Amino acid sequence: MALEDNHNWTDGLGLKELADDVLYEVDVTLKNLPYDRKYKPSKLLPALNWIERQTHTRTNHAQMLVGLREGLFLREFVRRTFSGRVLEIGTFTGYSLACLADGSRSCTAGGVASQPFWDQQFRAERSVDVYVDAIEINKELDYIIEEGLQRAGVAELVKVHYGDALEILPSIAEEYDLVFIDADKRQYPKYYELVKPIVRSGGYILADNVTWYGRTSSHTDAKSSGISSFNSLVESDSGVESHLVDIRDGLLVIRCK
């Protein structure tokens, strides 16, 4: 079964059910991938392989990539929630960005054409634009990001802003359906405060690495403390609901009320 075949919408689903459903679908897809000749995001997978290889060859930090399971989770979560307007904080070589952008493409007219009737009606009612913004402080790897996005066929949807997210975020005037946070762990609480005003009501914030290798309760270094403060901030925020997805190093899915 391919991800595209089971596209449905999210109304009425609790956050946990939604996340569980998306993860289940991703796992079934991954299991069947070797046998599935019709898997539709055909440009995405070769592009992700290329980005991964380049990252291993040209950097010492390939462990920072979200990897295929989480990448496909991001892609499918964006599709399910019709998140046409996406922001990523922390792009590195563009692996997760390619996944997010490929997911948001289903919100374009072309992406909707093959969807069932109720999806088209939903889109028409909301008339959501598609734009995917990304913020990355390190410009040295921009050539990998650019070619990766080209190979994935999503370059025209994406704009990468090079600079410090803490400086760029306050000047953003857009509204987003979904923001993915995956930059400096020490700054997670500040990203959260800056991002909340630009996420629409009912929109999502996804934050990576929130279990931080189990160190949040036992370590007091700046990164562990940053993640720990972020987790407390979200937990005490009555304006959101959240659910921890057991994928890689913990992905926190937050829905803004």
Ligand SMILES: C[S@@+](CC[C@H](N)C(=O)[O-])C[C@H]1O[C@@H](n2cnc3c(N)ncnc32)[C@H](O)[C@@H]1O
């Ligand atoms: C974990 S990596 C991102 C991995 C990427 N999301 C992926 O899976 O393909 C974190 C990235 O955040 C960037 N970063 C760190 N601090 C930042 C800041 N203040 N503003 C923007 N980017 C930042 C780093 O340069 C690094 O490339």
